[in-house]
Amino acid sequence: MAAINIQVSETPLVLYTLRRADDALILGHRLSEWCGHAPMLEEDMALANMGLDLLGQARELYSYAAKVEGRGNDEDKFAYLRDVRQYRNLLLLEQPNGDFARTMVRQFFYAAFADLYWRAMMRSTDATLAAIAAKSEKESAYHVRHCSEWIVRLGDGTEESHRRTQGAVDELWAFTGEMFEVDDSERGLIDGGIAIDPATLRPQWLKTVSDIVREATLVLPDNNWMQQGGRSGRHSEHLGHLLSELQSMQRTFPGATW
Amino acid sequence: MYTQALNTSEGDDRHIEDATRAAQFQARIDADERIEPNDWMPAAYRKTLTRQISQHAHSEIVGMLPEGNWIARAPSLRRKAALLAKVQDECGHGLYLYAAAETLGSSREELVDAMLAGKAKYSSIFNYPTLTWADIGTIGWLVDGAAIMNQIPLCRCSYGPYARAMIRVCKEESFHQRQGFEIMLTLCRGTDEQKAMAQDALNRWWWPVLMMFGPPDQVSQHSDTSTKWKIKRFSNDELRQKFVDATVPQAQFLGLTIPDPGMKQNANGNWEYSAIDWDEFKQVLAGNGPCNRDRLAARRKAHEDGAWVREAAMAYAEKRRQRSALQAAE
Numbered sequence: 001m002a003a004i005n006i007q008v009s010e011t012p013l014v015l016y017t018l019r020r021a022d023d024a025l026i027l028g029h030r031l032s033e034w035c036g037h038a039p040m041l042e043e044d045m046a047l048a049n050m051g052l053d054l055l056g057q058a059r060e061l062y063s064y065a066a067k068v069e070g071r072g073n074d075e076d077k078f079a080y081l082r083d084v085r086q087y088r089n090l091l092l093l094e095q096p097n098g099d100f101a102r103t104m105v106r107q108f109f110y111a112a113f114a115d116l117y118w119r120a121m122m123r124s125t126d127a128t129l130a131a132i133a134a135k136s137e138k139e140s141a142y143h144v145r146h147c148s149e150w151i152v153r154l155g156d157g158t159e160e161s162h163r164r165t166q167g168a169v170d171e172l173w174a175f176t177g178e179m180f181e182v183d184d185s186e187r188g189l190i191d192g193g194i195a196i197d198p199a200t201l202r203p204q205w206l207k208t209v210s211d212i213v214r215e216a217t218l219v220l221p222d223n224n225w226m227q228q229g230g231r232s233g234r235h236s237e238h239l240g241h242l243l244s245e246l247q248s249m250q251r252t253f254p255g256a257t258w
Numbered sequence: 259m260y261t262q263a264l265n266t267s268e269g270d271d272r273h274i275e276d277a278t279r280a281a282q283f284q285a286r287i288d289a290d291e292r293i294e295p296n297d298w299m300p301a302a303y304r305k306t307l308t309r310q311i312s313q314h315a316h317s318e319i320v321g322m323l324p325e326g327n328w329i330a331r332a333p334s335l336r337r338k339a340a341l342l343a344k345v346q347d348e349c350g351h352g353l354y355l356y357a358a359a360e361t362l363g364s365s366r367e368e369l370v371d372a373m374l375a376g377k378a379k380y381s382s383i384f385n386y387p388t389l390t391w392a393d394i395g396t397i398g399w400l401v402d403g404a405a406i407m408n409q410i411p412l413c414r415c416s417y418g419p420y421a422r423a424m425i426r427v428c429k430e431e432s433f434h435q436r437q438g439f440e441i442m443l444t445l446c447r448g449t450d451e452q453k454a455m456a457q458d459a460l461n462r463w464w465w466p467v468l469m470m471f472g473p474p475d476q477v478s479q480h481s482d483t484s485t486k487w488k489i490k491r492f493s494n495d496e497l498r499q500k501f502v503d504a505t506v507p508q509a510q511f512l513g514l515t516i517p518d519p520g521m522k523q524n525a526n527g528n529w530e531y532s533a534i535d536w537d538e539f540k541q542v543l544a545g546n547g548p549c550n551r552d553r554l555a556a557r558r559k560a561h562e563d564g565a566w567v568r569e570a571a572m573a574y575a576e577k578r579r580q581r582s583a584l585q586a587a588e
Contacts, residue, residue, distance in 0.1 A: 032329045032342050036560070037559070037560040039560070040567070041356075052342055075335050152574070154570050156577065157574040164566070246331070249391060256449055
């Protein structure tokens with residue numbers, strides 16, 4: 001009944017699945033914050049679309065994590081009753097929306113990765129993850145296309161849009177390295193054929209990103225210092241505020257069904 | 259979605275250009291033919307429809323705000339996804355209504371500018387705040403329910419593009435309405451606190467929802483022309499009564515009390531409701547509702563903050579055009 005945080009037994013597969021679920025939820029939530037406030041109605045539609053795709057992915061992944069864990073947790077308990085330190089998403093995805101350029105660059109960096117990642121995960125020996133990957137890959141492919149078009153338009157648009165987009169690239173670049181990191185917990189799953197090694201995707205990701213960035217007349221920063229910590233619950237200050245809003249109902253009315 | 263309350267009379271500024279054409283036009287309407295964008299139409303018909311359709315579009319877009327207010331705080335992932343999808347639907351309705359209005363010769367930009375300048379109206383219901391999660395259920399159940407009552411007749415409206423847009427809109431609205439009712443049902447079967455939340459929301463929304471149908475028939479300035487042109491097929495009071503009669507049993511099923519102690523069922527089975535406070539309606543229309551300023555400010559902010567994005571898209575399109583022209587010349 002109480003609205004205290006749930007306990008999660010983070011076996012490698014549970015932890016793995018929660019990390020991806022948290023990625024999808026947090027980014028989906030961020031995109032949903034745009035709803036009604038986008039630069040044009042077409043983008044209100046598109047941002048909501050992408051947000052819905054991600055929320056859908058999050059729900060499937062949480063449900064699978066709950067099933068694997070087998071301790072009576074469910075999608076809503078995972079989403080609403082874990083605190084900042086229990087969240088496992090990439091730092092990139094919790095970064096605030098900022099202006100439209102920043103939202104698009106964030107989405108582009110991630111989608112260009114997610115598309116490759118889910119495509120590779122379709123070969124997972126875990127049938128559920130392979131099925132989720134197949135669906136997510138289709139969605140990510142659209143996200144990449146949509147964001148790429150915007151990055152080019154904004155980068156090669158006006159002086160102002162160029163400046164804003166370059167600024168977003170510079171600001172967010174340091175959060176991209178974390179996508180390719182693997183810890184011991186995940187290493188075992190990779191060895192077992194359940195997960196794939198994201199590090200192998202980095203050259204292709206870099207090529208996709210570099211090509212679009214070049215077409216957009218932008219440049220990638222040469223600073224390669226990368227932030228990390230999200231996968232083990234060391235987040236930016238932004239996540240706590242996001243969660244306080246996301247979780248407010250469940251925290252205020254413990255145990256109620258909605 | 260919610261235009262009934264917004265129709266204002268064209269009155270005397272009708273200029274029927276040509277008696278023969280006007281007669282032919284009216285004959286087509288009387289024969290239940292659809293008027294299409296390239297057909298001749300009286301200027302006043304065009305003007306009335308442009309105003310009605312664009313107000314309807316503005317209502318969809320402003321209507322995204324009160325519900326959008328709860329997307330981040332939706333109490334479960336299922337509700338969050340459903341609400342985001344719903345608000346997205348409303349945006350889609352806005353888009354195709356602007357497109358329908360554009361077939362009459364006004365651009366979306368012009369129409370939106372008029373709204374942002376405070377010159378064009380949108381439905382007053384969106385000038386009320388969404389304070390609790392139950393407001394989201396109530397908006398779906400009652401506001402969308404009232405909208406459907408208004409819109410079903412519009413599916414047979416004489417102007418083709420509007421009528422066709424309404425068919426699609428109504429399908430989605432009835433889905434939203436069921437979804438809203440289901441939220442209410444869940445609350446009413448929940449804890450005492452949840453049930454109280456549902457009752458409180460009904461108390462706050464009931465009267466403003468009844469106002470959505472517009473002023474009572476005896477004082478309504480609605481032109482006969484809208485009826486003659488088959489844009490409007492039922493009077494405000496007829497639709498309001500239909501709505502009340504449909505809603506009372508639903509409230510009873512939920513175990514909620516309609517905040518009208520004087521309400522009683524007459525011999526014909528109609529539920530007679532007490533006097534509506536039309537002063538409140540006038541105040542909200544005049545800009546003095548609890549959220550008028552916030553709504554307009556939010557839309558203006560989105561528009562202004564997005565200006566550089568739209569400019570960039572235009573500039574890029576222009577560059578591309580020039581580049582391909584250059585390539586073609588080589």
